[in-house]
Amino acid sequence: MFFASDNSGPVHGAIMDALAQANQGYAMAYGADAIMDNVRDQIRTAFEAPEAAVFLVATGTAANSLALASHCQPYETVFCSPVSHIHEDECNAPEFYTGGAKLTLVGHSDKMTPEDLRSAVAKEETRGVHGPQRGPVSITQVTERGTIYSLDELKALTTVAKEFDLPIHLDGARFANALVVLGCTPAEMTWKAGIDVVSFGGTKNGCMGVEAVILFDPKKAWEFELRRKRGAHLFSKHRYLSAQMNAYLNDDLWLTSAKQANANCARLIKGLRAIDGVSFVHEPQANIIFCAFPRSAHQRLHDAGAQYHVWSGSLEGENPDELLQARLVCDWSINAADIDRFVALVKG
Amino acid sequence: MFFASDNSGPVHGAIMDALAQANQGYAMAYGADAIMDNVRDQIRTAFEAPEAAVFLVATGTAANSLALASHCQPYETVFCSPVSHIHEDECNAPEFYTGGAKLTLVGHSDKMTPEDLRSAVAKEETRGVHGPQRGPVSITQVTERGTIYSLDELKALTTVAKEFDLPIHLDGARFANALVVLGCTPAEMTWKAGIDVVSFGGTKNGCMGVEAVILFDPKKAWEFELRRKRGAHLFSKHRYLSAQMNAYLNDDLWLTSAKQANANCARLIKGLRAIDGVSFVHEPQANIIFCAFPRSAHQRLHDAGAQYHVWSGSLEGENPDELLQARLVCDWSINAADIDRFVALVKG
């Protein structure tokens, strides 16, 4: 019963096969391998972006930090949600990679609203050389609370950003999970909605460790390459990053896998909704949920070895009825039996 | 005929097997996986260093930059060879990770001498607050020119460094290739010789992409972890780094593989030595060699599709007899037939 994260499950068999397949003979190092040509083509086709520059790195934090650094001067500020991964979970990597840019927190929840964004951006207007200058807007899709921006919501944000000529980054660590919910095309969720650069996640959705950064305008491609190398994120045996991403894109594995993860989570949600006293902190939309149930249920889960984050409160405590929040994540690999067992344990 | 680098060959089968083996069920993320416990134990045992802190990253540049950053203030200077990887091949990553420390080039060749080092270190003494302060010494073993420091040479360098209380880093991208030549223990080539922190390479010697950083004094372990995360080098699915390094250490694969690479290179060297007009720029000791032979031979190799770096001069040129240098690297996987064919082509 592993609901702690979508980075704890196994790698998809098709990706393991692709790694084995790639492991033949010699290949050019540092991204000049032939498989990378396929990756580039597949991403350009999937995103209807024939000019896009595409790069691979091994961690989501690298993808985000390098994407931001390529679009942000050190005297600027990045606008993002206070619960964004770049703010809360990257140990100052964005500050490091941008050379000390600031992160300005927009609003007070998972999703930024256009009003919040406009207000935050406008505020920076008034300080001239004294305050940081306006830099990129970073949007997380799926958000860190499991919610999803609709296409209209995305466009409303990018419209504000574009008014001020700000570049827009999408942290798509769970890009596919959002896409299959929205039922739109990759282009619609990105450049057609005004996004300039995407961290396109693979690791959380069945890969071993690979993320693509897609720059729809290739003019910063060479700068990105240099920043990647300088950040020590250029792989010598790059073909093994390429092979993962290639297999991920082949036969829509990325979509199939995301659908499976979302379906697994839907099963979990359905089970939990049926239980009296379970409530959802954020309306579940993808494969991460936040829900509250009594300490006694948490203790049963804990005793049974279930792995997940107790998000608010502590397992230790006197009152068995006190509601504690759980953060539960389903990846593609979780099996129905584990889900059902988890639900049964909550029910008690 | 692929002699361009030891990062172009395939991953060793035992390591691919270990990845498949690791791909079962769930595992704690971010380095808390059980395989990592084995890795730590194996390295501590191999290095006779029960207190050592051990961390994995995916690239050699990350290993070097993080190792240096953990031992260098931004107002200090790193002492290194002018042909060191950290100076020539990391696109300012050490400067980036240290927050802008300088690299002071010691001597004029692949190996630093104690005299050169003392002279470079002493020079920094005279400028008070105006010059950078003395920071770590970084030694590369195998050097970037394929030569190897003897244990006495290593000790002579670390003795100078320790006189000035400077920490000492070993860039061991080809650690195993040197070790099997020296025929000493890992402890003898590191902490017993005065080394404080090692980049212990795996990628060039049969792994997919993994390097260990070993800190013999664990007091900077937590700082290292934070710098690794901030550098975006902490893998969520860390077990796949662990599995590689674990298999690499199992059954002395790392030593076997290095011996094979060196033996392959020895066959190449023997073949080349027998040819009139082939000379070696540096005395070959491990699995990288630099040798000079006529342009006409280079052209034959080129026409036959041989892959390697023409290190000085250009294939294009009128004089077929002009000597051009080649940099040739053998990994464990190169087969005898390719080596012999290469030699035959040089011979003409």
Next chain:
Amino acid sequence: MFFASDNSGPVHGAIMDALAQANQGYAMAYGADAIMDNVRDQIRTAFEAPEAAVFLVATGTAANSLALASHCQPYETVFCSPVSHIHEDECNAPEFYTGGAKLTLVGHSDKMTPEDLRSAVAKEETRGVHGPQRGPVSITQVTERGTIYSLDELKALTTVAKEFDLPIHLDGARFANALVVLGCTPAEMTWKAGIDVVSFGGTKNGCMGVEAVILFDPKKAWEFELRRKRGAHLFSKHRYLSAQMNAYLNDDLWLTSAKQANANCARLIKGLRAIDGVSFVHEPQANIIFCAFPRSAHQRLHDAGAQYHVWSGSLEGENPDELLQARLVCDWSINAADIDRFVALVKG
């Protein structure tokens, strides 16, 4: 009628005299001048801190950034008020000097409360290597809204910080203005209240451009010196910084000047309080005030050439009765006639 800032008035005559006095013959450069010895002695005596390390720089941003950088690792976060100078008015200088540390905003107003601070500090506890680590707490006295922490309020904040072993910085750009209001000793407002390092302002209180950084524990003195030089803030002709600070401390000029500035502001406050429809946004305590009055009054001031910041709203607008906020700052040099004329213009 210049109420825009306390950095727009002239330099005090005694300081100009000291500069002329210092301008004799030769002096050791880079802080080794004899006047600096006096400065160090005077500050140590004034602060009852015989071991303190004392350094001079020319700008408040340099003082703050270097003080913080000496007490903050790049993977840590500084805790400060959302309206602090280091957050709003230094164009990412603290981020730059710390190598990319984050600023965590505590509470929602000028003054941090111990509860806000504890809550912000505690929150960072939960993310392990993923979030930034807890770093220094920075307190501004006088705050950017013109209010003053009482000694008890200071101690309450430093008590929280010390529970977590965090170093504490005081941004004392208007140190003297606060001190004379509290009527305490410099020691009481600093190290006796738990402060570790102070930016001790001179520029806003009659100097030309000089701030002292006082480290009560001298163990980071050499690091500070190196960071100052590396930041390009070490003056060659340092005696002219020393001379300013020395004159500032002589005969309690710093206190006299601050009392005069506060008295000037008190006259302004008294005048404004007597006017119907003028309200104070923050309770005035020192020499900066924020008050609201009708647009029509602002327009009269503007037409008469009064210089100050319209803090909220815009001079342009239809409704003459709409209340717009003004930020008004008095330095020691403002004359009574200008103050009275300003008040009269507000009155209309």
Next chain:
Amino acid sequence: MFFASDNSGPVHGAIMDALAQANQGYAMAYGADAIMDNVRDQIRTAFEAPEAAVFLVATGTAANSLALASHCQPYETVFCSPVSHIHEDECNAPEFYTGGAKLTLVGHSDKMTPEDLRSAVAKEETRGVHGPQRGPVSITQVTERGTIYSLDELKALTTVAKEFDLPIHLDGARFANALVVLGCTPAEMTWKAGIDVVSFGGTKNGCMGVEAVILFDPKKAWEFELRRKRGAHLFSKHRYLSAQMNAYLNDDLWLTSAKQANANCARLIKGLRAIDGVSFVHEPQANIIFCAFPRSAHQRLHDAGAQYHVWSGSLEGENPDELLQARLVCDWSINAADIDRFVALVKG
């Protein structure tokens, strides 16, 4: 007898007068003062550069570091002499301000030659993404060894740089001292010779602490302003920087003062040349000289309280005849009697 540096003498009376003159009433802060308008006009006129952007800072290291940072990406390298101030005397400030760029040392002496520069620049060509990219060339005039590039020598260097599209910085800490020797116009020694950005020194030539940065192409002006603020080098009471620079430019004070310094040094040189056993390490051209004379003479000087740097060797030592080098600097203020006394002491 103060020959240690041109930063140890007094400030010129005309500059002190200008500070007093500027100390009237209120002035806009942060560079918006009226005197700065004069400064800008005077510099644009003097340099025949009506579009140039002009900024003031208080230290030469700030001028150099900010000038370089505005023309150098963090993944690039600056080309400079191994004895340049930016390399030897700024404690990694250029590395800090550029975000970790490297300094590549060109040649082995005070002056770079076009051949050395071409060779250093060309070398960087071969490493693709692995090595740092080519960045600005920084030329020091007067060099740190007291020599001066002729206009032809300058042009030969900038011609190489421009072939590779590299920006060119002139560290003119002693700009005026060189200009009066060459007898050319400021334009001829800068933009007409291919220079893009100049650190125009004031501090060493009679000012208290002010340097101008002149960007002949103003397109980076706003970036420069932001970097200056972020570096904590924007003065609030900026008028006192403006006043210094304005007085420095008025009535050709900068040229008069440099001529006087050079003349003072010429007197010293003449005296030393007449002494048997005194030799010059570099051919003297401006106001810094390096000469060798016996230890016994150094000891006489030392006993008489002469201040200067013993550049090679040590005062302590047995052999009174051993030649030790001295570095001697004359500013405008040194009087003839001190010079003659110094010479007499060398003579013995």
